[in-house]
Amino acid sequence: MFYREAGQYKTNYRADQALFPIRQDQIGIFLILAIAYVAVPLGASDFFIDSVLTPILIFSLAAIGLNLLTGYTGLLSLGTGGFMGVGAFACYKLATYFPGVNIVVLVICSGLFSAAAGIVFGLPSLRIKGFYLAVATLASQFFLSWCFIRIPWLYNHNISASIEVPARTLFGVAITGPNATPATRYLIVLTIVAVMTLLASNLIRGRIGRTWMAVRDMDIAAELIGIKLYPTKLLAFAVSSFYCGVAGAMLVFLWLGNAESESFSINQSFLILFMVIIGGLGSLLGSYFGAALIYGLPILLRMAKDMLGLPMTSATVEHINFITLGVLIIFFLIAEPNGLARLWQIGKQKLRVWPFPY
Amino acid sequence: MHLLYQIFIDPFVQMGTAPDLLVQTLWEGLVSGVLYALIALGFVLIFKASGVFNFAQGIMVVFAALTLVGLYAHGVPAFLALALTIGVMFLLALAIERFVLRPLVNQPDIILFMATFGLTYILIGSGELIFGGDPKVMIADQLLLPSGAYTVKMLGGFVQMQKIDIAAAVIASLMVASLAVFFQKTRIGRALRAVADSHRAALSVGISLEYIWVIVWFAAGIVALATGIMWGARSNVSFALEIIALKALPVLILGGFTSIPGAIIGGVIIGLGEKLGEFYWGPLFGSGIEDWFAYVIALVFLLFRPQGLFGERIIERI
Amino acid sequence: MRAPTVTGPEVAVGDVLLSIENVSLSFGGVNAVSGVSFDIRKGEIRAIIGPNGAGKTSMLNIINGFYHPQQGRITFKGETRAKMRPHDAAYGGIARTFQNVALFRGMTALDNIMAGRTLKMHKNFFWQLLRVGPAMAEEVEHRRRVEEIIDFLKIQEIRRIPVGRLPYGLQKRVELGRALAMEPDLLLLDEPMAGMNLEEKEDMSRFVLDVNDHYGTTIALIEHDMGVVMDLSDRVVVLDHGIKIADGTPDEIKGDQGVIDAYLGVAH
Numbered sequence: 056m057f058y059r060e061a062g063q064y065k066t067n068y069r070a071d072q073a074l075f076p077i078r079q080d081q082i083g084i085f086l087i088l089a090i091a092y093v094a095v096p097l098g099a100s101d102f103f104i105d106s107v108l109t110p111i112l113i114f115s116l117a118a119i120g121l122n123l124l125t126g127y128t129g130l131l132s133l134g135t136g137g138f139m140g141v142g143a144f145a146c147y148k149l150a151t152y153f154p155g156v157n158i159v160v161l162v163i164c165s166g167l168f169s170a171a172a173g174i175v176f177g178l179p180s181l182r183i184k185g186f187y188l189a190v191a192t193l194a195s196q197f198f199l200s201w202c203f204i205r206i207p208w209l210y211n212h213n214i215s216a217s218i219e220v221p222a223r224t225l226f227g228v229a230i231t232g233p234n235a236t237p238a239t240r241y242l243i244v245l246t247i248v249a250v251m252t253l254l255a256s257n258l259i260r261g262r263i264g265r266t267w268m269a270v271r272d273m274d275i276a277a278e279l280i281g282i283k284l285y286p287t288k289l290l291a292f293a294v295s296s297f298y299c300g301v302a303g304a305m306l307v308f309l310w311l312g313n314a315e316s317e318s319f320s321i322n323q324s325f326l327i328l329f330m331v332i333i334g335g336l337g338s339l340l341g342s343y344f345g346a347a348l349i350y351g352l353p354i355l356l357r358m359a360k361d362m363l364g365l366p367m368t369s370a371t372v373e374h375i376n377f378i379t380l381g382v383l384i385i386f387f388l389i390a391e392p393n394g395l396a397r398l399w400q401i402g403k404q405k406l407r408v409w410p411f412p413y
Numbered sequence: 414m415h416l417l418y419q420i421f422i423d424p425f426v427q428m429g430t431a432p433d434l435l436v437q438t439l440w441e442g443l444v445s446g447v448l449y450a451l452i453a454l455g456f457v458l459i460f461k462a463s464g465v466f467n468f469a470q471g472i473m474v475v476f477a478a479l480t481l482v483g484l485y486a487h488g489v490p491a492f493l494a495l496a497l498t499i500g501v502m503f504l505l506a507l508a509i510e511r512f513v514l515r516p517l518v519n520q521p522d523i524i525l526f527m528a529t530f531g532l533t534y535i536l537i538g539s540g541e542l543i544f545g546g547d548p549k550v551m552i553a554d555q556l557l558l559p560s561g562a563y564t565v566k567m568l569g570g571f572v573q574m575q576k577i578d579i580a581a582a583v584i585a586s587l588m589v590a591s592l593a594v595f596f597q598k599t600r601i602g603r604a605l606r607a608v609a610d611s612h613r614a615a616l617s618v619g620i621s622l623e624y625i626w627v628i629v630w631f632a633a634g635i636v637a638l639a640t641g642i643m644w645g646a647r648s649n650v651s652f653a654l655e656i657i658a659l660k661a662l663p664v665l666i667l668g669g670f671t672s673i674p675g676a677i678i679g680g681v682i683i684g685l686g687e688k689l690g691e692f693y694w695g696p697l698f699g700s701g702i703e704d705w706f707a708y709v710i711a712l713v714f715l716l717f718r719p720q721g722l723f724g725e726r727i728i729e730r731i
Numbered sequence: 732m733r734a735p736t737v738t739g740p741e742v743a744v745g746d747v748l749l750s751i752e753n754v755s756l757s758f759g760g761v762n763a764v765s766g767v768s769f770d771i772r773k774g775e776i777r778a779i780i781g782p783n784g785a786g787k788t789s790m791l792n793i794i795n796g797f798y799h800p801q802q803g804r805i806t807f808k809g810e811t812r813a814k815m816r817p818h819d820a821a822y823g824g825i826a827r828t829f830q831n832v833a834l835f836r837g838m839t840a841l842d843n844i845m846a847g848r849t850l851k852m853h854k855n856f857f858w859q860l861l862r863v864g865p866a867m868a869e870e871v872e873h874r875r876r877v878e879e880i881i882d883f884l885k886i887q888e889i890r891r892i893p894v895g896r897l898p899y900g901l902q903k904r905v906e907l908g909r910a911l912a913m914e915p916d917l918l919l920l921d922e923p924m925a926g927m928n929l930e931e932k933e934d935m936s937r938f939v940l941d942v943n944d945h946y947g948t949t950i951a952l953i954e955h956d957m958g959v960v961m962d963l964s965d966r967v968v969v970l971d972h973g974i975k976i977a978d979g980t981p982d983e984i985k986g987d988q989g990v991i992d993a994y995l996g997v998a999h
Contacts, residue, residue: 068874069867131523183715186466186526190662191715194708201704257862261870262852265838269846272835279795280913281821281850290856321656325530332527337837370546377538384531388524389516 060407074256091245096238105237105310107354111346112241112248113305118330118342119255120298125328126336127259128291129271130180134192135299135327137199140319142169142300143307144209147218150308151211158223158231159243162304169300170293172199177292181285196321203316217315220308231308240309247305251298256339258294267291268337299327329380333387335396344395348383352376424693433570438692439685444578446684447585448647451640452661453668453676454589455633461596461671462605462629463514464522464612468529471659472536473634477502478641478650479544482552491555502634503627510626518622519612537652546652551645553577558646581643585677588639592632593673605629609671660687663711668722675723683707744774747806748949749794749917754803756789763789764800765973771917776943776950778964778981780957782993785970787953788830791919794951795827796820808916821850824916828923830953832902836895840905843894844880847912848873880908883945884938900931907938911946918942920952924959932956936963961985969993 063078065071075081095104121135145168149161176195180188203209203216210218222232229235230243258264266287269277274284307314326349334345353376360367367375391397428435452470459467467473480501484494513528554560559576596602608615608625616622641650644657660683668679690706749771756764764786771777779787792798794805796815804811807823826847834843852873858866881887884904889897894905903923910918923939924932936959942948954960960967961981969977969984971993977984984990 068871068878072870072874131526179712179715185523187666187715189526190666190708191712193659193662194705194712197705197708201701205698205701254860258859261859261862261866262849262854263856263859265842265846266849268838268842269835269849272837273833275797275817276829276833276835277846278817279797279821279827280847280909281818282846283818325534328527328530371542374538374542377534378542379538381531381533381535381538384534385513385528388520388528388531389513392520392524 101237104241109241109244109310111350112244113302113310114330114350115343115346116248116251117299117302117327118334118346119252119339120295120302121327122331122342124291124295126331128267130288130291131189132192133189133324134176134195136319136321136323137196138169138173138296138299139303140199140203141172142166142303143314146304146308150221159225162301162308165304166297166301170297173292173296174289177289180288196324200316200320203319217313219313244305244309252339329384333383333394335394338396341394341396352379427693433567433572436572438688440574442685442688443681446681447582448644449660449664449684450677450680451585451636453664453680455636456661456665457673457676458633459629461609463626464609465525469532469536472533473637474641475652476536476540477638478645479540482549482650483544485552491552498638502638503631506627506630506634509630510623514626515623548649548651551642551650553646577646584639589673589677660707663707666711667714672723678722683710686710746773748773750806752804754793754800756793756798756800762973767975769968769975769978771949771951773949774947775965776963778960778967779951779953780960780967781970786973787970788921791827791921794919795825826910826913826915827919828906828910828921830921832906834894834902834906839891840886840894841890843905844877844908844912847909848877850913877912880911884908900927915948918948918950920950922953924954924956939963
């Protein structure tokens with residue numbers, strides 16, 4: 056009853072192909088942005104912003120990156136952590152060599168380095184598919200992990216092999232380093248993520264998105280309608296890695312403030328993959344859902360433990376987290392392979408016809 | 414110029430001047446190769462028979478070893494603990510079939526592959542929860558496995574071979590031989606191969622998928638247990654083994670995903686290549702190239718011969 | 732991604748558009764096609780028929796560039812080549828449909844047909860990223876063309892439905908739409924009527940004729956339904972066990988003893 060589209064006629068194709076063609080969606084997104092930009096910084100606690108919202112946004116971006124590659128183009132990748140790391144370390148080196156340049160610019164530029172790495176490690180994709188390709192991406196992950204430890208130049212020869220973020224400002228306001236407030240960092244992250252999501256959405260709805268999905272669904276047929284497989288796949292690797300790289304740079308510079316190679320390990324790759332699977336392969340919105348659920352899960356478990364007063368160590372909570380993740384993955388693969396995004400769609404469908412059942 | 418010398422000349426000079434070290438390195442490589450091959454064997458079993466690429470094979474190795482050691486630590490005598498662990502692996506196979514494989518029958522392989530990620534995380538979490546994460550000692554002596562080493566005098570120096578390694582090689586060969594016979598000659602083996610080809614077709618000729626899957630995952634569990642024992646006897650039982658187990662993937666790529674002899678040969682090649690690479694070329698890169706060297710070898714193979722040395726070529730028809 | 736211009740003179744209606752010369756193809760010992768030669772004239776509807784296993788689909792795959800014959804040549808629009816690549820075939824103006832519908836299951840019917848326009852869309856990555864101005868105009872223009880095809884095939888109601896959920900007959904229509912979106916000079920149809928009831932066959936036959944009339948597209952089709960073949964086609968090629976056994980108008984073929992024997996399974 057509330058979500059009816061009836062009466063909203065589109066009179067030209069441009070309107071029909073808009074990002075939010077339904078008025079309720081337009082209102083919805085406006086509200087979300089208003090809350091995100093205004094209500095949150097004013098009303099939410101620093102803890103909530105810094106420990107929940109900012110990381111979820113960052114991981115959502117990484118999940119979008121992986122979703123472009125795996126969900127839209129069908130190339131399963133286990134190297135996400137490595138590409139995030141490339142972005143992070145690239146940003147660190149850029150910040151070291153170009154201290155005067157605006158940090159936001161550097162964050163975006165570090166994505167280019169990740170994109171380059173993505174292309175290099177995506178080269179095998181011409182000849183190999185499916186889980187053979189996944190194993191190749193695993194190779195890239197292990198190699199990059201090794202690089203992050205064994206190439207001291209990357210972390211400026213720091214004894215502890217970790218990188219520490221230098222303080223930087225934007226328009227006079229501190230945005231990285233110890234002086235930056237959580238709210239400031241959150242707003243920068245929010246803007247970058249929102250803009251990049253919009254760009255991803257543009258790609259998906261246009262020619263490139265269609266070529267990616269064609270390659271995913273039936274690459275033989277795609278070739279026969281004139282799609283060049285190799286450039287399409289490499290572009291997917293490049294764009295996906297770009298997104299992961301920016302996410303990695305933001306992870307270090309705008310959230311944690313420091314990092315070591317463990318932040319970009321195979322475990323990270325799996326976590327992002329789980330976010331994409333549970334959130335929904337082939338759905339940008341699903342990436343957000345997946346990131347929220349997977350990142351929020353340990354927090355929820357800890358809250359549950361505290362609320363129920365269970366005498367468990369945090370290590371135990373960690374283990375239960377692992378088990379729950381595994382169970383969730385299997386559950387979603389069985390019950391709803393298209394993830395939370397599909398559940399959301401089904402929900403909207405029910406909302407369209409509410410209060411009738413169908 | 415110096416770099417070229419270091420890459421192409423020096424290592425071989427080193428090999429020549431200290432041949433006993435070379436033999437030692439080769440032996441070490443052979444041994445780790447055999448162990449990789451055992452893990453790969455578990456993969457091949459499951460892949461051959463259910464078409465599933467079981468990413469959780471590595472963690473099954475750890476889990477089996479942990480169960481064995483854990484039972485012993487609670488006072489269960491060694492061989493009884495062994496029998497009970499075998500029982501646990503059977504129950505695990507039952508659970509996997511009932512809760513993961515059956516609901517996902519007929520789904521594309523990639524979905525099943527991702528389901529094994531979930532399985533991996535469940536086993537890691539439960540393993541750590543039940544047994545704790547600190548390294549444990551394998552009860553090799555109690556299982557009557559040999560210890561100590563033979564020191565052979567040869568080529569101007571000494572080569573040391575651990576008896577447990579020799580035992581591992583023997584046991585591995587026995588397992589491989591019996592599995593190969595099982596697949597080729599028995600009725601169940603044929604049924605396993607049918608299931609790997611097509612679930613639907615196998616169902617339509619009356620093969621009971623559930624029964625087959627339980628058998629196969631149980632067999633893989635036994636292989637995992639044997640691997641866990643062997644590996645645990647050489648170094649301790651810890652979750653680090655799981656990452657090492659991922660090395661089985663390059664082995665499979667080399668050997669072909671569906672070939673048992675391929676798993677062995679691939680394992681040996683990877684093991685030898687890794688050890689030689691680490692020992693003679695490693696210092697050039699700073700250590701630790703063992704982490705990814707195997708994958709590079711595999712990647713090269715993927716580019717030129719994706720089906721591996723012995724695997725089957727998949728021909729796609731429109 | 733500029734489409735390469737196909738060299739050679741403009742082919743007039745009635746001239747030979749595609750010529751297959753002495754083509755042979757075998758897979759690991761099995762001879763799919765042996766020494767087959769025939770041609771297809773511009774503007775005609777050419778049927779390729781024969782009992783199962785005759786090599787008809789292989790023939791289409793060769794024209795498409797998916798299989799490469801060990802022997803023989805293909806001349807398309809005046810340009811001769813020993814090997815056609817799928818990509819070149821598409822750019823050159825060859826489109827096809829498949830026996831087992833080869834649609835992109837994750838996409839809607841509209842997107843599938845829009846995918847067929849990929850060849851014609853030239854705005855590069857950065858314009859796609861921003862999706863304003865030229866890229867948007869291009870998208871709208873192609874959407875207009877695709878909507879014409881949708882109107883033509885009468886599939887307006889199912890535009891937004893993911894094709895995996897459509898019934899078989901509609902899937903085949905969407906696939907035809909995708910092939911038409913490529914604005915092909917030569918359209919290869921692999922058993923377009925397979926699995927359809929009488930009404931659906933009549934619809935599809937009408938579409939095939941309309942495509943030929945309205946767009947002037949040359950059509951080569953594989954078909955088992957003899958009624959359809961006789962009614963629709965201008966000329967027919969008959970294959971059996973990879974060899975051409977007859978070539979001519981439908982009436983000539985109907986009376987050919989060799990063809991009758993082949994279909995009745997008489998050993999020769």
